[in-house]
Amino acid sequence: MRDAELATYSPPVAKEALLRVRDLQGWYGESHVLHGIDFGVQPGEVVTLLGRNGAGKTTTLKAIMGLLGKRSGSVVFEGQETIGLPARAIARAGIAFCPEERGIFSSLNVQENLLLPPQVKPGGLTLERIFQLFPNLKERASSQGTKLSGGEQQMLAIGRILRTGAKTLLLDEPTEGLAPVIIQQIGRTIEQLKNEGFTIVLVEQNFRFASTVADRHYIVEQGKVIDMIPNNQMDANIDKLHAYLGV
Amino acid sequence: MTDINSKSTSVQNPTLGMQPHHAIIFLSLLGLGLVGPFLLYPVFLMKVMCFALFACAFNLLLGFTGLLSFGHAAYFGIASYIAAHAVKVWGVSPELGILLGVASAAMLGLVIGSLAIRRQGIYFAMVTLAFAQMVYFFSLQAPFTGGEDGIQAIPRGNLFGLISLRSDFMLYFVVLGITLGGILAIYRIIHSPFGQVLKAIRENETRAISLGYDVNRYKLMTYVLSAAIAGLAGSTKALVLQLASLVDVHWSMSGEVVLMTLIGGMGTVFGPILGAAVVVTMQNYLATFGAWVIVIQGCIFVLTVMLFREGIIGLVAKWIKKPL
Amino acid sequence: QEPIKVKIGILNDRSGLYSDLSGEGSVIAARMAVEDFKSINSTIEVEVVSADHQNKPDVASSIARQWYDLDGVDVIMDLPTSSAALAVSEITREKNKIVIVSGGGTSDLTGSKCSPNTIHWAYDTWSLGNGTATALMNKGDDSWFFLTADYAFGHALERDTAAIVKENGGKLAGSVHHPFPGTDFSSFLLQAQASGAKVIGLANSAADTTGAIKQAREFGIIEGGQKIASLLLFISELHALGLEAGQGLIVTDAFYWDANEGTRKWSKRFGEKMNGAMPTMAQAGIYSGLMHYLKAVAAINNKDSLPVMAQMKATPTDDVLFGKGRIREDGRKIHDMYVFQVKTPSESKYPWDYYNTLATIPAEKAFRPMTDGNCFLVKL
Amino acid sequence: MQFSSSKTEKSVPGDEVILTASDLTMEFKGFVAVNKVNLSIRTGSIHALIGPNGAGKTTCFNLLTKFLTPTHGKIIFKGKDITTKSPADVARLKLVRSFQISSVFPNLTALENVRIALQRTRGDSFDFWRSQKIIAGFDDRARVLLAEVGLLQLEGVIAADLSYGRKRALEIATTLALDPEMLLLDEPMAGLGQEDVERIAALIKRVSVNRTILMVEHNLSVVASLSDCITVLARGGVLAEGDYATVSKNPSVVEAYIGAGHA
Amino acid sequence: MFELIGIMPQALFGQLLLGLINGSFYAILSLGLAIIFGLLNIINFTHGAQYMLGAFVAWMLLNYCGVGYWGALLLAPIIVGVSGIILERFLLSKLYRLDHLYGLLLTFGLGLIIQGLLRNQYGISGLSYSIPPQLAGMQDLGFMFVPNYRAWVMIASLVVCFTTWFVIEKTKLGAHLRAATENPVLVGAFGINVPLMITLTYGFGVALAAFAGVLAAPIYSVNPVMGADLIIVVFAVVVIGGMGSILGSIVTGFSLGLIEGLTKVFYPEASSVVIFIIMAIVLMIKPAGLFGREI
Numbered sequence A: 001m002r003d004a005e006l007a008t009y010s011p012p013v014a015k016e017a018l019l020r021v022r023d024l025q026g027w028y029g030e031s032h033v034l035h036g037i038d039f040g041v042q043p044g045e046v047v048t049l050l051g052r053n054g055a056g057k058t059t060t061l062k063a064i065m066g067l068l069g070k071r072s073g074s075v076v077f078e079g080q081e082t083i084g085l086p087a088r089a090i091a092r093a094g095i096a097f098c099p100e101e102r103g104i105f106s107s108l109n110v111q112e113n114l115l116l117p118p119q120v121k122p123g124g125l126t127l128e129r130i131f132q133l134f135p136n137l138k139e140r141a142s143s144q145g146t147k148l149s150g151g152e153q154q155m156l157a158i159g160r161i162l163r164t165g166a167k168t169l170l171l172d173e174p175t176e177g178l179a180p181v182i183i184q185q186i187g188r189t190i191e192q193l194k195n196e197g198f199t200i201v202l203v204e205q206n207f208r209f210a211s212t213v214a215d216r217h218y219i220v221e222q223g224k225v226i227d228m229i230p231n232n233q234m235d236a237n238i239d240k241l242h243a244y245l246g247v
Numbered sequence B: 001m002t003d004i005n006s007k008s009t010s011v012q013n014p015t016l017g018m019q020p021h022h023a024i025i026f027l028s029l030l031g032l033g034l035v036g037p038f039l040l041y042p043v044f045l046m047k048v049m050c051f052a053l054f055a056c057a058f059n060l061l062l063g064f065t066g067l068l069s070f071g072h073a074a075y076f077g078i079a080s081y082i083a084a085h086a087v088k089v090w091g092v093s094p095e096l097g098i099l100l101g102v103a104s105a106a107m108l109g110l111v112i113g114s115l116a117i118r119r120q121g122i123y124f125a126m127v128t129l130a131f132a133q134m135v136y137f138f139s140l141q142a143p144f145t146g147g148e149d150g151i152q153a154i155p156r157g158n159l160f161g162l163i164s165l166r167s168d169f170m171l172y173f174v175v176l177g178i179t180l181g182g183i184l185a186i187y188r189i190i191h192s193p194f195g196q197v198l199k200a201i202r203e204n205e206t207r208a209i210s211l212g213y214d215v216n217r218y219k220l221m222t223y224v225l226s227a228a229i230a231g232l233a234g235s236t237k238a239l240v241l242q243l244a245s246l247v248d249v250h251w252s253m254s255g256e257v258v259l260m261t262l263i264g265g266m267g268t269v270f271g272p273i274l275g276a277a278v279v280v281t282m283q284n285y286l287a288t289f290g291a292w293v294i295v296i297q298g299c300i301f302v303l304t305v306m307l308f309r310e311g312i313i314g315l316v317a318k319w320i321k322k323p324l
Numbered sequence C: 001q002e003p004i005k006v007k008i009g010i011l012n013d014r015s016g017l018y019s020d021l022s023g024e025g026s027v028i029a030a031r032m033a034v035e036d037f038k039s040i041n042s043t044i045e046v047e048v049v050s051a052d053h054q055n056k057p058d059v060a061s062s063i064a065r066q067w068y069d070l071d072g073v074d075v076i077m078d079l080p081t082s083s084a085a086l087a088v089s090e091i092t093r094e095k096n097k098i099v100i101v102s103g104g105g106t107s108d109l110t111g112s113k114c115s116p117n118t119i120h121w122a123y124d125t126w127s128l129g130n131g132t133a134t135a136l137m138n139k140g141d142d143s144w145f146f147l148t149a150d151y152a153f154g155h156a157l158e159r160d161t162a163a164i165v166k167e168n169g170g171k172l173a174g175s176v177h178h179p180f181p182g183t184d185f186s187s188f189l190l191q192a193q194a195s196g197a198k199v200i201g202l203a204n205s206a207a208d209t210t211g212a213i214k215q216a217r218e219f220g221i222i223e224g225g226q227k228i229a230s231l232l233l234f235i236s237e238l239h240a241l242g243l244e245a246g247q248g249l250i251v252t253d254a255f256y257w258d259a260n261e262g263t264r265k266w267s268k269r270f271g272e273k274m275n276g277a278m279p280t281m282a283q284a285g286i287y288s289g290l291m292h293y294l295k296a297v298a299a300i301n302n303k304d305s306l307p308v309m310a311q312m313k314a315t316p317t318d319d320v321l322f323g324k325g326r327i328r329e330d331g332r333k334i335h336d337m338y339v340f341q342v343k344t345p346s347e348s349k350y351p352w353d354y355y356n357t358l359a360t361i362p363a364e365k366a367f368r369p370m371t372d373g374n375c376f377l378v379k380l
Numbered sequence D: 001m002q003f004s005s006s007k008t009e010k011s012v013p014g015d016e017v018i019l020t021a022s023d024l025t026m027e028f029k030g031f032v033a034v035n036k037v038n039l040s041i042r043t044g045s046i047h048a049l050i051g052p053n054g055a056g057k058t059t060c061f062n063l064l065t066k067f068l069t070p071t072h073g074k075i076i077f078k079g080k081d082i083t084t085k086s087p088a089d090v091a092r093l094k095l096v097r098s099f100q101i102s103s104v105f106p107n108l109t110a111l112e113n114v115r116i117a118l119q120r121t122r123g124d125s126f127d128f129w130r131s132q133k134i135i136a137g138f139d140d141r142a143r144v145l146l147a148e149v150g151l152l153q154l155e156g157v158i159a160a161d162l163s164y165g166r167k168r169a170l171e172i173a174t175t176l177a178l179d180p181e182m183l184l185l186d187e188p189m190a191g192l193g194q195e196d197v198e199r200i201a202a203l204i205k206r207v208s209v210n211r212t213i214l215m216v217e218h219n220l221s222v223v224a225s226l227s228d229c230i231t232v233l234a235r236g237g238v239l240a241e242g243d244y245a246t247v248s249k250n251p252s253v254v255e256a257y258i259g260a261g262h263a
Numbered sequence E: 001m002f003e004l005i006g007i008m009p010q011a012l013f014g015q016l017l018l019g020l021i022n023g024s025f026y027a028i029l030s031l032g033l034a035i036i037f038g039l040l041n042i043i044n045f046t047h048g049a050q051y052m053l054g055a056f057v058a059w060m061l062l063n064y065c066g067v068g069y070w071g072a073l074l075l076a077p078i079i080v081g082v083s084g085i086i087l088e089r090f091l092l093s094k095l096y097r098l099d100h101l102y103g104l105l106l107t108f109g110l111g112l113i114i115q116g117l118l119r120n121q122y123g124i125s126g127l128s129y130s131i132p133p134q135l136a137g138m139q140d141l142g143f144m145f146v147p148n149y150r151a152w153v154m155i156a157s158l159v160v161c162f163t164t165w166f167v168i169e170k171t172k173l174g175a176h177l178r179a180a181t182e183n184p185v186l187v188g189a190f191g192i193n194v195p196l197m198i199t200l201t202y203g204f205g206v207a208l209a210a211f212a213g214v215l216a217a218p219i220y221s222v223n224p225v226m227g228a229d230l231i232i233v234v235f236a237v238v239v240i241g242g243m244g245s246i247l248g249s250i251v252t253g254f255s256l257g258l259i260e261g262l263t264k265v266f267y268p269e270a271s272s273v274v275i276f277i278i279m280a281i282v283l284m285i286k287p288a289g290l291f292g293r294e295i
């Protein structure tokens, strides 16, 4: 059944895509995890990658960011091929990554964590702006990064990359382990960022949340993108989606 | 249902429980050993053999259990002092002296080992180094060791009270026997059921624990065995050179044995033998080059690490695709 | 008639702490002896080989064995580091060859560990302690504190010196054994200072000695009135230390290049081959020891060890470097010893002009009496 | 099938309990990873432990197999208190685990991997003077086990060269070699391809005869089809317990784990 | 009470002060080792040789270029640091993924080469390097005379250690370094050039060693083996402090200087072994060292 669908699916062709991923293959050591990821993101769009645990969503983001030991295929960002570049060059080109495990540094305090990533482009959010978005962080600015609650750590991880001026964000499960209120807050933040022209690739398990913020959803399974569902056709495709996510 | 005899594995083979190519190597070592003294200076060969045994003992720990002991000179040295003292002052026969040396090294290994084994990695190396420094200090201060002068003019005595070992030639064959015996013992340890567990521990310690192995006891056992064989090498060396000195317990001796093992190929049975031969030969024949010896040794370290981490024998083993 | 072929092995430190006081200079001294001997007698063919014992007794004994067994070496010379000297002395006895020690210092070589095959040339711990202690005691410096390297040679030096201090009614204010080799001596020097002793005896060697001297100056100990007696200081080490730091030190030496016309002439020749460096007593000892040996071989026309040893002991020595002397039954070569005081930089007029002579100790008094040494060769 | 086990004859889970953990708590420097968890596993059952990432499942495993010592709580296995035992002791009581991240002996062949485990049944023997031949006697049984997981053809291959799924299979074979009474499997399906999943699921089902199995698994269809009982952990505590039908309808489970949107 | 054990309290103060001064060298050297270990995961056995190189470069600057002590204090660390950077780029950087053992062996070999080459060139007796005239003389502290130079060594060491600690713990650069120690991959993903930072850190650690060498040159003799035995002791200091811990290495450096100083009074023969006894005890009780993070 899946194979049939796979055969019929073809990624939308968009000339003006900001980020274009083609036949992306990725490996952890000897285990081959990504088997040809294909998708594109238009400027100012929010797209999600949905899929089961272990489908390869995180790995896709890492591969785009150049954090995988071995990868092949093509990742074109703003017209530039980045597949051969090291992570730091990709970051400098204007993509920022917020990892699933958050990556808060325990030897730095909250403020230091926030100030850690260098500014790569003009126009990043100011510190005041970030504190405005996440008031909790302001309160705890001088405490050790990993002493924060899980939700606060998540805010810190997102806030941290907003400062850099990168306008394309890769967010890996930003709502994981968060209380509903915070999820709502993050939802609003994403909305705001979108209005300011940010482009966001979101990895989500919580597709209910995803459907409130995203324009389009890509379904990832076993290291491949097997389908795309525009957000406005979500209701029509709900059964299909359930089948994909196997619930 | 299943065809049990479909494949034969490495374990079943006829040659004395030894893989055929290993048996061939042992035989050629024996052959070399027998003709050696007719071609080369016997005392030099004996020295090479003692160090070969020492390096093999060290390798039992590093190569086959994954424990880097940075204080192995302690066992080599203390055994050589005890054997020397026993033979010279108590007047015991050489075989008994050697036995006492081995026993004391094993005892010391048991004490230090049971403390050090609780630490891992670089900390294990440092703890063993610390204890070895204490043994060095003891050797410097204890009256019986003769301090800087060491114990000199150790009589070689009569083997079993019968055979005089005064001539280098007689002694040579005794040392050959001891060395080959020691290396065969190590070979047997590695290829025993016990050795198989060691290999498993080195490969994946957590998994070995989860299978129910008391990993620390295996490590300690190996540590003591390695110390005892290092002691065997040390006491034999004392008899050969008729000298036991601080050089044997100094930390640079611990460094040298790492060098030998590394050059030959750690984790190979035969590598340390070659490594010891290379290092001893180098020290012997480069002695006239003065400080260049150090430079050359340094270069060997660097080259080995950068270019052939597997060591000489390790490389050969890789080529012929058989463990050596 | 076939010429006698002898092979001399210079075994010393070629790269370590003692390479400047022995090392290549000893080989050059040996070559000079061969050359000079050839001009008076050409019946003996002499070959000189050399090796580095790295100051390790085991390396020394391995090389010695190999030289005797394999390479036909007849005599081994030099051997700085007492442990190496003792080790080679034992092997030489076993192999019935000859060893002439001029670099190593322990007086045990002619005492409890003496051997019929060993001759101890230049100096030993007893003669150093005796020279310095007697000279200072005579000036009324009668309380001593020892700063001793914690190894056999240091202990021997302290033991021999302390015995003489006590014998002459002096007082031992204390001693401290520092790890060998050491880098920082300030703590020990402060202890010495606190003891109030008039003399701080440095029973150590090489870098330890020079380091302690430098630091004593840094802490103003010498200006404070205490005297530093460095019991063993080779002229090469003084040269490295410099007169600024070394001035005023009391040292005992068996040889000084600037002692008389003969020593000056020989030393200049030596210096030409050594970038101007002047010979140490160990290097001078090689020359005169080898000359004496070659003369003995020529005299009996035989190089067998025991007859040669007998001949060497029977013939008095007289050479440009050490003057008149003889070799005693226990193997000790005796000759005059000198106590020097190191010149101040302003007193020094030319390169290597380092010493003022304080005292000359006559040969018969300069070394430990044979009866005190417990050497089994000495028939009481 | 050809795999024969020596003891216990019953195969249907009864009311007998093989393992109980009471008030199990694990605190890491102020962070409570496992909080007062009570578990009781019935003899002969397949019991699944599920829950979101970081819920404390692996930590629970580590506590049960003594790789960690609990801050509080008590563990009873076969009527014995094993709270203070060492990991090796626990393994010898036939409570054996597998690891979340594949854990084989990489430079040993598949056969040797299994044999190492079989060899343990000789007891902790330090016979370093014996020849290896003595353990060659285990080869036959090792091959039976390898056949069981479909690796017989690969017995001579170094474990490092096996594919990921085959490593997992090898790990299960090794674990079975200890003939455990209770088997703890940490995400046995992780990283397996679909056909592997089916094969291993069948294998688990097969070996569960005469054994108790506790497994952590994210693959819910496997959990649904295999397990007799499910405990859901969240934030270190037990959220729900029961069979799949019950648990999957539990709203808090749906919210915390399965996801509210697609119950 | 002190008289009971035969030492006057005043003398004891003097000894403690000396111990602290010696501890200054341990502190700078172990600080360098700790930084290198923390960031590169390499046990830099060349450290002793690089310390020695610092002293030699100071001597060469004076004798070949006429650059005096103060110039050398600045230039020698830079020169030796740059040589370290070259080593890191061409050799060490190839080893980061491997076992500690290989880094240790490589740097050990490099140390031998440097030491051997200088031995061939300059012999072993040592070269003399005098105390700069500005720092000659002594201060009377009442209980002892302290040479000005030693006081300077201690002050210089404290300043350098404190500055380094400040930079690493309190500045943005330090934040980058600490973060890269924790998770180099993620820091790279923020656009920071981690390999460059690693190289520069190694250079800095080496420069610290050279700085200690220049400080040591006037009081200890400048010779090729001056770092050979020291390295083992300094290594022990780092292990006791907790590998990779900046504060740990500084505090332990000074305290072990003190302890060693006391040992020199009460049991001088043991002063070279006391550090190892302490190390064995510390590792038995606190496996990760006094300030180290548990693994």
Ligand SMILES: Nc1ncnc2c1ncn2[C@@H]1O[C@H](COP(=O)(O)OP(=O)(O)OP(=O)(O)O)[C@@H](O)[C@H]1O
Pocket: A028, A031, A033, A051, A052, A053, A054, A055, A056, A057, A058, A059, A060, A100, A205, D190, D191, D192
């Ligand atoms: N470091 C790693 N080494 C080896 N395999 C890995 C590693 N990280 C992930 N994998 C494997 O790669 C596959 C894809 O993992 P990935 O993390 O991309 O999944 P995901 O879709 O992000 O899942 P989740 O929803 O759980 O975050 C999984 O099978 C996982 O087991």
Ligand SMILES: Nc1ncnc2c1ncn2[C@@H]1O[C@H](COP(=O)(O)OP(=O)(O)OP(=O)(O)O)[C@@H](O)[C@H]1O
Pocket: D028, D031, D032, D033, D051, D052, D053, D054, D055, D056, D057, D058, D059, D060, D100
């Ligand atoms: N050694 C440790 N020190 C501190 N915290 C730890 C430690 N080990 C685990 N934790 C924390 O305890 C929590 C539970 O971890 P655990 O590994 O048990 O989760 P899990 O349920 O197995 O998750 P997963 O499904 O991802 O495997 C996590 O938040 C983890 O960060």
Ligand SMILES: [Mg+2]
Pocket: A057, A058, A059, A100, A172
């Ligand atoms: Mg993920």
Ligand SMILES: [Mg+2]
Pocket: D057, D058, D059, D100
């Ligand atoms: Mg887990």
